Amino acid sequence: MKPRGMTSMDLRGGRTLRLPWPRHTGFVAGARLQLAIFRRGWDSLLALVTVPLFTIAFLAITRHAGRTDLTAYAVLAPAVVAVIGMAILTSGEVVTQDRSNGSLELALAAPSRFPIVVVGRVLVVTLVSLVAVVEAWLVAWIVFGVRVPVPHRTAFAGALAVATLATVGTALLMSSVFVAARSARTFQNTISYPLYLLGGAFVPVPLLPGFLHPLCRAVYLSWATDLLRDCLATKPVPDFWPRLGAVAALGAVGFAAGYAILIRVVDRARATGRVGHE
Amino acid sequence: MTHPPSASAGQGGSPTRFAPPTQRDVESDYVPTVDPPATAGRVAATFEALRYACLSALADLTVIYTWKTWTFGWLARVLCQVAFFALIGRLLQNPATTDYLLIGSAVVIVTMEAAFVTASSTWERGAGTLPLLVASPTGPFVVFVGRSVQWLISGTASANIALFVLAPIFGVPLAFPTALAAVPLIVLVALSSYCFALLLAAFVLRVPTFRNIVGNITWWTIGLLGGVQVPVTFWPGWVGAIGEVLPLRHGLAGVRVAIAGGPAATILRDAGLEIAVGAGWLVVAALAFRRLAEGGRRTGSIEFGE
Numbered sequence: 318m319k320p321r322g323m324t325s326m327d328l329r330g331g332r333t334l335r336l337p338w339p340r341h342t343g344f345v346a347g348a349r350l351q352l353a354i355f356r357r358g359w360d361s362l363l364a365l366v367t368v369p370l371f372t373i374a375f376l377a378i379t380r381h382a383g384r385t386d387l388t389a390y391a392v393l394a395p396a397v398v399a400v401i402g403m404a405i406l407t408s409g410e411v412v413t414q415d416r417s418n419g420s421l422e423l424a425l426a427a428p429s430r431f432p433i434v435v436v437g438r439v440l441v442v443t444l445v446s447l448v449a450v451v452e453a454w455l456v457a458w459i460v461f462g463v464r465v466p467v468p469h470r471t472a473f474a475g476a477l478a479v480a481t482l483a484t485v486g487t488a489l490l491m492s493s494v495f496v497a498a499r500s501a502r503t504f505q506n507t508i509s510y511p512l513y514l515l516g517g518a519f520v521p522v523p524l525l526p527g528f529l530h531p532l533c534r535a536v537y538l539s540w541a542t543d544l545l546r547d548c549l550a551t552k553p554v555p556d557f558w559p560r561l562g563a564v565a566a567l568g569a570v571g572f573a574a575g576y577a578i579l580i581r582v583v584d585r586a587r588a589t590g591r592v593g594h595e
Numbered sequence: 596m597t598h599p600p601s602a603s604a605g606q607g608g609s610p611t612r613f614a615p616p617t618q619r620d621v622e623s624d625y626v627p628t629v630d631p632p633a634t635a636g637r638v639a640a641t642f643e644a645l646r647y648a649c650l651s652a653l654a655d656l657t658v659i660y661t662w663k664t665w666t667f668g669w670l671a672r673v674l675c676q677v678a679f680f681a682l683i684g685r686l687l688q689n690p691a692t693t694d695y696l697l698i699g700s701a702v703v704i705v706t707m708e709a710a711f712v713t714a715s716s717t718w719e720r721g722a723g724t725l726p727l728l729v730a731s732p733t734g735p736f737v738v739f740v741g742r743s744v745q746w747l748i749s750g751t752a753s754a755n756i757a758l759f760v761l762a763p764i765f766g767v768p769l770a771f772p773t774a775l776a777a778v779p780l781i782v783l784v785a786l787s788s789y790c791f792a793l794l795l796a797a798f799v800l801r802v803p804t805f806r807n808i809v810g811n812i813t814w815w816t817i818g819l820l821g822g823v824q825v826p827v828t829f830w831p832g833w834v835g836a837i838g839e840v841l842p843l844r845h846g847l848a849g850v851r852v853a854i855a856g857g858p859a860a861t862i863l864r865d866a867g868l869e870i871a872v873g874a875g876w877l878v879v880a881a882l883a884f885r886r887l888a889e890g891g892r893r894t895g896s897i898e899f900g901e
Contacts (some may be wrong), residue, residue: 360805363808366811367811367812370815370816374819375816376820377819378683378687378692379687382687382689382692387686387687390686430683503669504668506668506669507669508672509672510672510675510676510679511672513675514679516677516683519686520679520682522687524682524685524686525682595638
């Protein structure tokens with residue numbers, strides 16, 4: 318990675334050769350690094366591996382109860398669980414892993430802003446986690462012979478895209494908090510089901526105890542899952558744009574908080590000289 | 596679900612004890628003869644190795660959790676996990692399904708934590724101690740049997756708390772005092788799940804990168820076939836037959852009978868079947884570890900570190 322502002326001419330002493338700007342950014346470097354990590358091993362894809370099991374369990378529950386009208390809920394929930402699961406398990410570990418394998422020092426010394434690199438990585442993780450949506454639909458079809466139609470395709474795609482961006486913000490927040498707290502695994506193992514619950518991954522928020530509702534509405538996921546479920550129903554989607562705006566706004570808040578915490582963590586590490594494990 | 600690295604491995608686990616050579620051994624041309632140790636001595640050495648392995652596991656537990664992180668972190672997650680599934684019954688507007696899901700989801704916690712054995716066993720490979728264990732006279736299986744008991748303690752506690760705390764909240768009727776039989780039954784499920792997980796550990800030690808994937812697939816599959824989410828009769832007959840020889844199924848059936856205040860004979864029969872399943876998998880796990888050790892010695896495939 319070259320220092321900022323340096324051109325190929327500076328390095329080679331010859332004719333200036335400017336590469337397209339994206340190749341110079343830490344963002345692309347982070348994205349490429351994360352893709353390489355995915356290619357290397359299965360462990361970071363754990364959340365995707367469990368999608369078929371979640372799908373079979375949820376569909377078995379609804380079909381055993383004779384509630385085939387809730388099939389869309391049972392198929393959407395595993396996908397939501399996997400997307401959030403990867404944000405927690407994989408994105409949450411991005412900085413912690415850099416720290417434990419000794420590459421954080423080098424990443425911080427590089428001219429690219431470190432948070433930009435992290436954003437590139439968590440974006441790739443979140444995009445890869447969308448495989449879970451296809452996976453859940455396929456498992457429902459292959460195992461139970463169930464096809465789940467998407468009546469509002471454009472609305473569903475739009476809601477999924479905005480929810481994905483909001484998840485990037487949450488994932489960035491996770492990676493920042495985990496590295497600041499220094500006990501990533503404890504947080505990771507703790508936070509998953511509370512988020513699934515508050516986010517209404519399977520059971521909509523109105524069915525949760527009333528005292529949880531304000532907390533649920535502060536989580537972008539609860540807005541996103543409600544909206545995605547409505548997009549799978551045949552009736553018109555009520556208040557689509559305001560609800561999509563809520564997902565985007567809460568996602569932006571998460572992103573801003575995550576970015577700010579990460580900058581603070583990096584600045585503190587540089588100031589104290591304690592970049593690696595203390 | 597992923598796992599933290601070992602706290603104790605390589606930091607003062609079981610000390611290796613051996614007799615130093617005597618002056619006579621060193622100065623003369625005395626050739627030491629190795630007498631086979633007496634049976635009582637072998638048994639004592641085995642138990643001592645098991646005790647040290649258990650102490651190592653407890654050391655891990657105290658580093659992984661403090662009582663605060665266990666209570667407000669792990670236990671809170673477990674309660675949310677069980678509530679997540681129990682609330683599905685509310686979505687289905689079916690109180691019987693709520694009861695069924697709550698009991699099943701609470702008991703399967705113990706199987707989930709027992710499956711962590713696949714991860715904690717590989718810590719020995721990561722720490723580079725696996726070849727030493729294979730070379731030791733006691734045999735690695737004894738060490739691995741004790742090396743992950745921390746999950747039995749945590750799993751038994753969290754499953755019981757989830758069951759007896761959330762059941763009244765969700766209105767699940769508990770027929771006391773018969774319902775208290777659920778406590779020892781959950782212990783039996785923990786032990787049988789642990790024995791099964793040991794078998795998987797023997798395979799995962801060859802491919803440690805799959806430790807978390809194997810652990811998660813295992814407990815989910817055991818749960819699906821063990822009647823956690825739906826009765827086993829929901830599945831095709833051949834699928835149900837597989838579940839018969841897996842841990843959890845009989846113990847969970849016994850827990851359901853106990854909570855409903857059912858006959859003691861049925862509870863005892865289910866407990867006996869759970870013990871038989873656990874004992875069977877323990878034997879298979881011992882054979883798998885022997886094969887791992889023999890194969891590793893023969894081919895030199897057991898590495899120092901991952």
